[in-house]
Amino acid sequence: MASASTAVSEPEEERTVAIERLVSAPRAVVFDAFTNVDHLSAWWGPDGFTTTTRAFEFREGGVWEFTMRGPDGTVYAEWIQWRTIVAPERIVLLHGEYAGDPNAFDSVFTFDEVGEETRVTLTTVFPTKQLRDTAVEEYHAVEGGTQTLAHLAAHVEA
Template identity: 85%
Template sequence: MTELPATHPERPTEPEAERTVTIERMIHAPREVVFEAFTTVDHLSAWWGPDGFTTSTRAFEFREGGEWVFTMHGPDGADYAEWIQWREIVAPERIVLLHGEHAGDPNAFDSVVTFDEVDGQTRVTLSTVFPTKQLRDTAVEEYHAVEGGAQTLAHLAAHVEG
């Protein structure tokens, strides 16, 4: 990720801790299996998203600088445009990504996904840093980001454990 200069007008002024949401789950599967499920479109399409959501992919290239362009279909019939750019990939340990509605989205947020091996299992930690505290609060309060993230990781667990 590119660090903005301390005096840059777009640099966040709130502390990172106030702009962050972290979700963690222990998954009963080897790290390489969990990492693969997070990095191939066929796997992602099977588990990505909170309860009741499905995903349709328009473009997918898993490499640093590559993009995943997709639509999330909500249980209420609403469609949500989504875009992810893979920023850093350290297989099978870590993925850094930028997630928004589209390329250039000013409200896009950075996420780091880590895959830690623990006695043959995998602890997945998803840490998301929003551009502002207000965007974080909106994601948590209006869009239920914590619950949705926990549900998404539960779907990942069910996918690789089943």
């Protein structure tokens, strides 16, 4: 695994995954889907995954602790700390398996008005290029992120 000093020397674009989706709903409605755990749990995750929340506090510094169960029954521990919340424009979070996870990554969701629709952009920056490549190649981060934003769209468009 690369050290923290390696991450500093690796260009951010080599450690980044960005995904975008145009959602047919007003920005405030799309943003609100993050603020309520019942909504969030209904759409969060790739195809075939379910989400079970253990703790949730949507505020800067607050934490969302949850598990995701994959289609094959595998259970994944998940931990998110909400870093920055600028309603209804932007959410910055730290995402790992647990508090203090050295492999945790930063994600930024932006919500831009496009007429009566909302462009949601998810930009994730991993600590190292190796962690990014593993997420993309082994865990299908691009496909999973695309599916997750599709679930968000279906949830708010319903």
